[in-house]
Amino acid sequence: SGELYCSLLNPRNVRFESINMKNVLHWSAPEGTGNGVLYKVKYSIYGVGKWIRKPECRNINRTWCDLSSETSDYEEQYYASVKAFLNGMFSDWVETTRFNPLTDTKIDPPMVSVSSTEKSISIILTAPEKWKRSPEEESVSLLQVYPGLQYNVSVLNKKTKKRWFFSISNHTLIVPRLEPGTAYCVSAQIHVTTPLLDSGFSKEHCIATLKDK
Amino acid sequence: SVAEIRAGFAAIKANIQARDPIRTHSILSHPRSLHKVKSSDRCCITHHLFDFYVDKVFKHCKTEDSYVNRKISSIANSFLSVRRKLGQCHEQNQCMCGQESTEKFKQILANYEGLNVTSAAMKSLGELDILLDWMEKSR
Amino acid sequence: DALLPAPQNISILSTNMKHFLTWSPVIIQGETMRYSVEFQGEYEREYANESWIPISECSLITGTVCNITEDISATVAYNLRVRADAGARRSEWGTLKGLFNRITTSLTPPVLKVIADGYHLLVDLEDMGPAFQFLVLYWKKGQERRVQQKVVKEVRSVVHLDTMEAGADYCVRAQTYVEAINRSSSFSQTQCVRAQGDKSMWLV
Numbered sequence: 001s002g003e004l005y006c007s008l009l010n011p012r013n014v015r016f017e018s019i020n021m022k023n024v025l026h027w028s029a030p031e032g033t034g035n036g037v038l039y040k041v042k043y044s045i046y047g048v049g050k051w052i053r054k055p056e057c058r059n060i061n062r063t064w065c066d067l068s069s070e071t072s073d074y075e076e077q078y079y080a081s082v083k084a085f086l087n088g089m090f091s092d093w094v095e096t097t098r099f100n101p102l103t104d105t106k107i108d109p110p111m112v113s114v115s116s117t118e119k120s121i122s123i124i125l126t127a128p129e130k131w132k133r134s135p136e137e138e139s140v141s142l143l144q145v146y147p148g149l150q151y152n153v154s155v156l157n158k159k160t161k162k163r164w165f166f167s168i169s170n171h172t173l174i175v176p177r178l179e180p181g182t183a184y185c186v187s188a189q190i191h192v193t194t195p196l197l198d199s200g201f202s203k204e205h206c207i208a209t210l211k212d213k
Numbered sequence: 214s215v216a217e218i219r220a221g222f223a224a225i226k227a228n229i230q231a232r233d234p235i236r237t238h239s240i241l242s243h244p245r246s247l248h249k250v251k252s253s254d255r256c257c258i259t260h261h262l263f264d265f266y267v268d269k270v271f272k273h274c275k276t277e278d279s280y281v282n283r284k285i286s287s288i289a290n291s292f293l294s295v296r297r298k299l300g301q302c303h304e305q306n307q308c309m310c311g312q313e314s315t316e317k318f319k320q321i322l323a324n325y326e327g328l329n330v331t332s333a334a335m336k337s338l339g340e341l342d343i344l345l346d347w348m349e350k351s352r
Numbered sequence: 353d354a355l356l357p358a359p360q361n362i363s364i365l366s367t368n369m370k371h372f373l374t375w376s377p378v379i380i381q382g383e384t385m386r387y388s389v390e391f392q393g394e395y396e397r398e399y400a401n402e403s404w405i406p407i408s409e410c411s412l413i414t415g416t417v418c419n420i421t422e423d424i425s426a427t428v429a430y431n432l433r434v435r436a437d438a439g440a441r442r443s444e445w446g447t448l449k450g451l452f453n454r455i456t457t458s459l460t461p462p463v464l465k466v467i468a469d470g471y472h473l474l475v476d477l478e479d480m481g482p483a484f485q486f487l488v489l490y491w492k493k494g495q496e497r498r499v500q501q502k503v504v505k506e507v508r509s510v511v512h513l514d515t516m517e518a519g520a521d522y523c524v525r526a527q528t529y530v531e532a533i534n535r536s537s538s539f540s541q542t543q544c545v546r547a548q549g550d551k552s553m554w555l556v
Contacts, residue, residue, distance in 0.1 A: 044236055044237075046236060046239060046242070047236075047237070047238060047239025047242050047243035048237065048243060049237040050237075075242075075246055075248045075346075076242070076246075077242070077342075077343070079236055097227055097230060097231065098230045098339070100342055100346070102346050103223075103342055103346070147350075148349075152506070152508065154508075155512075157469075160469070162469055162510070163509070163510060164469070164472065164474055164510055164511075164512040165508040165509065165510060165511050165512065166511075166512050167504070167505065167506065167511075175512075175515075176515050177470070177471035177472065177515045177516075178470070179470060191506065193216070193505075194215070194216060194219065194345075194349045195219060195342075195345075195346070195349070196216075196219070196220070196223075214427075214531060214532045216531075216532075217425055217426070217532060221425065267395070267399060268399070271395065271399070271400070272399055272400050279405075279406060279408050280408070282405060283405055283407070283422070283423055286391075286393055286395065286396065286405050286423070287422075287423065287425040287426060289393070289395040289399070289400075290393035290394060290395045290425070290426035290428045290430075291425065291426040291427075292395070293393075293394050293395055293398075293426065293428050294426050294427040294428050
């Protein structure tokens with residue numbers, strides 16, 4: 001028929017990807033479209049009546065948009081939406097599912113620093129910080145966001161290949177009475193019980209106890 | 214337990230929230246967020262909300278999906294046993310209802326009655342994480 | 353068509369928060385009998401017109417056992433029923449005598465293995481699922497009055513308990529705790545081990 005076909009296929013897989021509450025909207029280009037497709041983004045606070053455009057993500061050709069600043073209040077929930085356009089054709093607005101920063105974020109492993117004496121190792125753990133707008137802004141540790149946050153710590157004796165686990169609430173752990181001159185590898189994970197959130201385990205930090213004098 | 218309610222809700226959250234197309238209206242969190250409630254009023258509001266979900270919400274949430282219905286049953290029955298525990302603190306008079314909590318709860322009922330019953334019930338069910346986040350934060 | 357007899361001897365086997373409904377088979381020569389199970393929680397009885405909810409994994413099954421753990425997920429009283437089907441014929445519902453509340457589940461002592469690794473006292477606990485925590489008691493032999501305890505909420509193979517004095521004997525026993533029903537199992541057998549310093553050996 002002579003009908004002018006003005007619509008473009010929709011962007012696909014529109015979703016928030018969030019790590020430590022750095023909330024970035026991601027999507028895939030409409031099927032079968034090459035370069036040249038542009039996008040615009042809007043977002044809304046769930047329960048509030050209006051959609052808000054994100055100027056920095058207007059007429060962009062990339063397929064992501066950082067909405068961390070707009071979604072930083074984790075007592076609220078959000079929707080975001082993307083529209084594609086190309087050569088005068090445009091798609092529908094395509095929305096995310098409802099995004100709850102508190103339960104839908106992923107948490108990085110803790111930072112692990114290890115020191116040793118002749119017969120002990122000391123482990124200091126630091127929970128990641130919540131995303132912040134600028135380095136000058138005051139840091140908020142995820143420990144403040146998730147009061148029930150705990151650490152699971154794994155200690156591997158490289159000689160015997162035996163691994164022990166510790167569950168601790170505070171951020172320091174001293175493991176005394178170890179074998180001198182032995183390498184131990186430490187990795188740690190963050191565990192939050194409500195809501196149920198676990199980080200992955202950090203990479204292993206290996207250190208040797210000092211040799212017997 | 215509350216953890217079991219959260220696990221049950223997490224299993225059906227996407228399904229339930231997808232049935233609620235209304236973005237501009239919330240039952241629990243607007244115009245005044247639960248997070249603004251004074252600590253002295255929390256027990257009373259929690260108690261009211263558990264009654265609200267048991268008496269008004271769950272019965273209007275039947276779906277065509279057997280798995281979702283079973284999870285809703287699990288949540289509803291868990292609400293009964295948690296409410297029983299809350300009732301104990303109510304009996305020991307640690308659950309005073311002040312002016313603010315009465316106003317807040319009226320607002321929630323007004324939000325609920327502002328929609329047709331099925332939409333309101335499904336929206337309320339979809340906002341369970343708002344209730345749970347608030348309860349756990351204020352524990 | 354004569355009605356099929358309803359399933360009989362309907363009962364529940366519940367151990368460590370795993371709940372199974374069982375019943376006697378309905379036997380009609382030359383017929384393949386199939387069974388369907390439904391449950392009704394306190395909520396359904398009191399607030400939803402005594403409605404019943406089918407368990408899809410146990411709809412038209414030929415076995416006489418149904419795992420109802422997923423659906424018995426609140427500490428309230430549940431009703432359960434089973435009916436039989438053979439071709440176009442169907443029985444009445446057979447209903448569990450009395451209601452079932454998971455608070456009555458039987459809790460067995462945890463399976464554990466106590467390990468001395470140098471001067472370190474460790475315990476290897478069996479993973480019993482997310483509903484379970486463990487209370488682990490340990491003490492230096494001869495100092496039975498100075499028992500120490502550790503609550504283990506998440507089982508991850510070998511859990512570190514404490515460091516030990518050289519050559520000393522340490523004993524350990526544990527019980528499970530289920531927060532959802534606020535009950536504990538009885539304690540496991542006591543196991544003792546000796547710290548490095550002397551010949552490390554297994555003592556019972």
